[in-house]
Amino acid sequence: MAAPLKRLTLAAFAAPCLPLTGVGLPLIVYLPPYYAGTLGLDLALTGIIFSAVRWIDLPLDIVFGHGIDRTDTKWGRFRPWMVIGGLVMMAGLALVFFAEPGLSPLRAFLGLLLMYAGYSAAAVAHTSWGQALSTDYHERSRIFGWWQGTNMIALMGLLAVPPLVNALGPRWGLEPSTALGVHAMGWVLLALMLPALLAVSTGVPDGAPLHGSPHGWSDVKTALKRPLLQRLLLIDLLATLPAGFGGALLVFFFEAARGFSQADARLLLLFYFAAGLIGAPLWGWVARRTSKHMAVAWAIGSYAVLHMGLVLAPNAGFWVAAAGMLLAGIPAVAPPFLVRAMLADVTDA
Template sequence: MTESQSRPSPGGVPLSTVLAFSATSVPIAALAMAITVHMPAYFAASIGVPLTAVAAAFFTCRMIDIPVEPALGLAMDRTRSRFGRYRLWTIVGAPLLMAGLYMLLQARSGVGTGYLIVWLMVMYLGLSVLVLSHAAWGARLATGYAERARVFGIMGGVGVLGAIGVLLVPIVMQARGYADHEGVRAMIWAIIGLTPLAVLLVVWRTPETIAPETGGHRFRVRDYAELITHGSMARILLADLCLSLGPGWMAALFLFFCRDRMGFTTAEANMLLGVYILAGLVGAPVTGAVAARIGKHRAAMLSSAIYSAALVTLLFLPRGNVWASMPTQFVAGFVAAGFTALIRAMVADVADDIRLRQGKERAGVLYSLITSTSKLALASAVIITYPLLARLGYDPKLGRANTPEAIQGLTLAFTAGPIVFLALGAFCFVGYKLTAERANEIRRELEARDAALYAEAEPIEALTGAGSSPLTAPAARPS
């Protein structure tokens, strides 16, 4: 691979390339939906694991996984192979995720918490590898401020196809007479089948470039501290925690709220959830386009306000009327899909700033921090809301037979928690400084330095006859 082939391509990323690269978003989004909505309820209601034990298992795995994330990110950033950097790790993540899901399918009534923790950990490890490598690779694929908003927005939109597709599985299964737990099992099998197909498409059709670096490759403690204390990154981390916890909180209680407060069947609740997710197919790309015009941080603040307003309207809708609830779910899903895309695009801008300062690629480590906050938020949603419902006297096995006081407590928990955290997330971006102007200035400085490093490497290649620069590892080209 020659030095010129290792450089980023000028101009925007072709839509066909973005769509192919977004394929990994399909199983990732599908699994995220299954984890936040169906899997905890499946283990509690169908396998018979107590609510507190389910919450403990998921929370424990998240807590164990969080310190592993930075190590994975660092390993990815330091990888230099003929297969590229993040491409290689994408291939590694798929079998880990599939193995964990398969073993979780083998869980039967009376399964211990230890069994759940072990195989949830394997599943989460594979998911972490796929999410980190995909996001960091995306930051290298798109380099401009507005271009990143576009690319990550499309990635979010494509991911919606996976989420909505996996939600259709239990709906179809129930319509054909299968029980709820059989629908969840079919959902997990679908994710296992989608994962290798998506990964193969991404590694086959997407180019990867490796940025030139200055100095050695040693990662010092102060380098890591600089990532966390970076002004913009610190704001993003706290905002991501809140913006993930708000919708995650709602998702953890969604089925209970729809069934026992709104009077919907499980199939109807899944239909509404499908509308919520399907809205993101348009919402994520549109949010990216809006962010390119008004700024990513402003788009996040606007989305938070719209989401909260939509959530409040649910309390005034007639019970049992699915059609009346659909517009509200569509609006909430439309803006919610943009949260993840905006945060990921903003981290890519921070990665540029860090590379300009430290001279080394840190995208993998930076995205590990973001995925850690997201996992902490989603785990906290379960560990907080499920015990909270128990304290409020709500029993999921009783369904609509719960007392009016318990149903009222469920309603308050469902609405108040997300609104509070979304407001906190929006507040984090007040005074945000890594604007489009600053991000573009950083890109110009990086491109000038990269050009000098490439030029410096050319005489070395000519003398050694090497096919690649010592500053850049070879990267595979798309077929």
């Protein structure tokens, strides 16, 4: 059995999660309303632009993965893609978070496209790097447990930035506004990126490729025909869709169906993600005591039951809803990190 990685190495590996997570739910929660409201972009057009960029970005993951697989430099296989992708993402973040009112649809589209292209290159390199750090079955769960736990910390921290800055703004002579919160989030993401890239570049080993020669597109097609990989990709898809829909709709649900204010609805999300700090080590422990696939099965089953209860339960006030969100968030963290650890196992096969 391979020696376990040091905690300092795991912390360095997880560091890029802090800025990369900002391109997920925090951006979806704050940016579309900001573009459609403060910046004056048409609401329907805003939705089309944000959706179109993600669809265009989708095949880039495959292209970047293929490129990473064929990379063999003195700086390693993953490190160049991680650093270059992170720097490109920084340029996109500056364009997206600091756009001026009256921006054209083309300007909005190009800024988002640049940001997501850099994000995709860095994110694919990052998760691939994690899978290559160990060949041990349980150590992979530990690696991606750190990855998921850091994602949860980043989510809670970033979602708290706009309300915190708006609350403290008057003390600094700043007028509370949506723009103030969005700009603050942009500055935080930019400030986190360079230290994160430095940490992962200097603190994480990046060895030789795991195979003798780069894979071609025919190898990718052959791999996709394997039942194990097909099953795992299907599990990942089915486990990701509810979380994606839920993240986008929960705020609207608590506002429209439960009568909470927008501020309270967003605060409830923090309880949901705070559960990840409990859930990540818990499901890692379950995976070590049973297996990764059994832990994923239990997590998905409990996720369905707890979310059904959350939706069907009558409105009993903020703190009851917060407790429900805390419980519902515990199983939500398991599939993302355990499926990625399982993917490394399937790759060995």
